[in-house]
Amino acid sequence: MKQEALTRWTCDQAAELYGIRNWGSGYFDISPDGDVVVRPRGKDGDISVRILDLIKELRDRNLDMPVMIRFADILASQLDYLYHSFESGIREANYRGIYRGVFPIKVNQQCDVVTDIVRLGRKYNHGLEAGSKAEFFVAASLLDDPEALLICNGYKDEEYIDLALRSLKIGLNVVLVIEMPSELPLIMERARRLKVRPNLGVRAKLASRSGGHWDDSGGDRGKFGMDSTQICTLIDRLREHNMLDCLQLLHYHLGSQIVDIRRVRNAVREASRIYVGLVREGAAMGKINVGGGLAVDYDGSHTNFASSRNYSTPEYAADVVEGIMNVCDDAGIEHPMIVSESGRATVSHHGVLVFNILHTRKFEPPGIPSELPEDCNEMVVNLMECSKGLTPRNVQEMYHDAVYYRDEIRVRFLHGDASLRERSLAETIFWHVIYRIWNIIKNQKYIPDEMEGLGTALADLYYGNFSVFQSMPDAWAIDQLFPVMPIHRHKERPKQQAVLADITCDSDGKLDTFIDLHDVKHTLPLHTLNDDEYYLGAFLVGAYQEAIGDMHNLLGNTNVLHVRLDENGQVEFANEIAGDSVTEVLSYAEYNCRDMMRRIRSMAESAVKEGRISGKEKGRTLKTFEAGLRGYTYFER
Ligand SMILES: *Cc1c(COP(=O)(O)O)cnc(C)c1O
Numbered sequence: 001m002k003q004e005a006l007t008r009w010t011c012d013q014a015a016e017l018y019g020i021r022n023w024g025s026g027y028f029d030i031s032p033d034g035d036v037v038v039r040p041r042g043k044d045g046d047i048s049v050r051i052l053d054l055i056k057e058l059r060d061r062n063l064d065m066p067v068m069i070r071f072a073d074i075l076a077s078q079l080d081y082l083y084h085s086f087e088s089g090i091r092e093a094n095y096r097g098i099y100r101g102v103f104p105i106k107v108n109q110q111c112d113v114v115t116d117i118v119r120l121g122r123k124y125n126h127g128l129e130a131g132s133k134a135e136f137f138v139a140a141s142l143l144d145d146p147e148a149l150l151i152c153n154g155y156k157d158e159e160y161i162d163l164a165l166r167s168l169k170i171g172l173n174v175v176l177v178i179e180m181p182s183e184l185p186l187i188m189e190r191a192r193r194l195k196v197r198p199n200l201g202v203r204a205k206l207a208s209r210s211g212g213h214w215d216d217s218g219g220d221r222g223k224f225g226m227d228s229t230q231i232c233t234l235i236d237r238l239r240e241h242n243m244l245d246c247l248q249l250l251h252y253h254l255g256s257q258i259v260d261i262r263r264v265r266n267a268v269r270e271a272s273r274i275y276v277g278l279v280r281e282g283a284a285m286g287k288i289n290v291g292g293g294l295a296v297d298y299d300g301s302h303t304n305f306a307s308s309r310n311y312s313t314p315e316y317a318a319d320v321v322e323g324i325m326n327v328c329d330d331a332g333i334e335h336p337m338i339v340s341e342s343g344r345a346t347v348s349h350h351g352v353l354v355f356n357i358l359h360t361r362k363f364e365p366p367g368i369p370s371e372l373p374e375d376c377n378e379m380v381v382n383l384m385e386c387s388k389g390l391t392p393r394n395v396q397e398m399y400h401d402a403v404y405y406r407d408e409i410r411v412r413f414l415h416g417d418a419s420l421r422e423r424s425l426a427e428t429i430f431w432h433v434i435y436r437i438w439n440i441i442k443n444q445k446y447i448p449d450e451m452e453g454l455g456t457a458l459a460d461l462y463y464g465n466f467s468v469f470q471s472m473p474d475a476w477a478i479d480q481l482f483p484v485m486p487i488h489r490h491k492e493r494p495k496q497q498a499v500l501a502d503i504t505c506d507s508d509g510k511l512d513t514f515i516d517l518h519d520v521k522h523t524l525p526l527h528t529l530n531d532d533e534y535y536l537g538a539f540l541v542g543a544y545q546e547a548i549g550d551m552h553n554l555l556g557n558t559n560v561l562h563v564r565l566d567e568n569g570q571v572e573f574a575n576e577i578a579g580d581s582v583t584e585v586l587s588y589a590e591y592n593c594r595d596m597m598r599r600i601r602s603m604a605e606s607a608v609k610e611g612r613i614s615g616k617e618k619g620r621t622l623k624t625f626e627a628g629l630r631g632y633t634y635f636e637r
Pocket residue numbers: 104106107129131153253255256257291292293294341342343344345
């Protein structure tokens with residue numbers, strides 16, 4: 001500890017502590033001034049933007065925290081990276097087909113995001129994937145490139161099929177992917193009515209598994225996709241109706257965030273064999289769609305840990321290309337166009353959630369009396385003995401004793417055999433002992449499992465102005481990790497060990513697991529609060545988090561800032577979108593704010609009649625309520 005205080009703290013140490021150069025993919029770093037900077041064009045780009053400067057400008061424009069900042073140029077860079085990876089994979093293998101991607105809208109449905117993807121992806125003829133009618137509307141209205149694919153997945157009713165077929169007729173490159181046998185008769189019947197030959201795909205259910213959180217969506221048990229028998233039946237139906245030329249694409253989707261490259265390879269091989277089978281049956285084919293699953297290295301460890309991946313995008317692309325090529329060459333058939341539906345890998349990096357810390361609750365080691373009162377409960381006396389007898393050599397034993405006596409005093413309290421004061425004294429001594437135990441063991445290489453939780457129990461609580469449920473729902477739902485760190489003050493050593501709590505009153509509304517190169521950390525090193533605002537960023541939150549956020553505690557959408565660089569490399573605020581007001585959030589839950597105000601008004605009126613408040617006060621009360629309804633749902637300063 002002493003030595004730590006003497007050595008200087010550098011930005012490089014901060015970068016290492018938070019792993020920003022491991023997970024940042026060159027887009028995020030710490031400047032020599034100790035601020036987090038964004039390099040929207042990647043590490044080789046010459047432009048860097050301080051997040052703190054963006055926040056200052058937002059404050060000037062009256063946009064409060066929390067804010068989701070989206071960097072359009074990161075999106076552009078990620079698309080370039082995906083295409084360059086596939087293009088070099090194709091070149092190096094001498095593959096005789098092209099790559100063309102589509103963006104699955106469900107990964108981030110926000111209008112600005114999908115619009116940007118279409119605009120930035122135009123030079124690659126990048127397409128869109130829709131999984132429902134509403135998403136189909138988004139795709140059909142935004143895509144204006146007849147080369148770009150519009151892939152239709154998901155349940156399809158007559159209306160969805162008609163929308164797809166009519167869009168095909170007006171010039172969109174629509175492929176209807178058949179997910180289950182019952183869809184074919186409906187599609188054939190609608191196509192006959194509308195006099196159009198559909199472009200069809202078939203989704204295969206593979207035996208290969210993804211091995212990730214979403215393992216169930218691929219594999220034999222997946223709810224979508226057809227097994228080999230169903231595919232053969234489909235082929236027979238198509239042949240009967242002279243429609244084998246309509247079947248153009250084989251699709252599969254193993255699941256998202258596939259962390260192990262071996263799973264990717266096994267699936268590609270299995271799917272390629274199915275592809276060959278379809279060609280041999282006489283289907284037109286020409287496209288193989290490998291779905292999503294390209295993972296993001298959230299913790300920067302480059303391993304097959306759930307929040308990481310043990311491969312790079314170029315390696316993924318090369319393995320997909322080679323996997324398809326080997327099987328096709330072996331069978332002597334033409335190389336198909338390769339399609340992928342990478343969502344997470346395209347949009348994760350471009351979204352950063354910034355929030356301020358409202359206050360902290362520090363763990364203060366309790367002081368204990370030097371003498372115990374006479375006739376004190378025996379358990380209190382025992383705890384005091386623990387405290388006096390604690391040495392670095394008997395920590396584990398003293399830990400067991402302290403926990404035992406603390407539990408025992410609680411039992412006695414329940415039976416009326418210990419007073420409230422005795423219980424309080426016992427707990428004070430207990431925490432004093434625990435605090436000392438933690439200080440002895442915390443820097444040890446090996447901490448016994450049973451004591452690992454002590455760090456979290458003694459951590460400082462930092463209250464952040466955000467909602468986990470709204471802005472990082474996967475952190476709560478599936479324990480996904482996102483890198484979280486201060487966006488400034490990196491020239492200072494962070495001296496606190498903290499757990500983050502959000503402003504919902506839900507006990508799950510917290511972050512107490514953090515990324516680490518080895519396994520995970522249970523506390524996050526943070527700086528001591530001073531008089532200035534303290535800002536944290538949650539990074540890589542551009543995929544899935546906005547789409548499935550819920551209205552926990554009626555905290556709604558956050559403010560959004562859409563940033564892009566102009567021709568001169570200057571930051572431009574392309575769009576600011578105010579988050580939900582209280583009225584909006586209430587209306588989602590079907591409340592009528594006029595009715596609510598009417599009720600408040602009549603209560604206030606009665607209060608005036610009964611002389612509890614003045615008429616003037618009534619006016620102020622109503623103003624306060626009305627302003628509150630127009631306001632932001634988060635904490636406003
Ligand atoms: C969700 C989904 C994707 C996106 O997967 P990522 O892992 O985010 O790339 C692609 N295709 C289908 C069919 C999906 O359901």
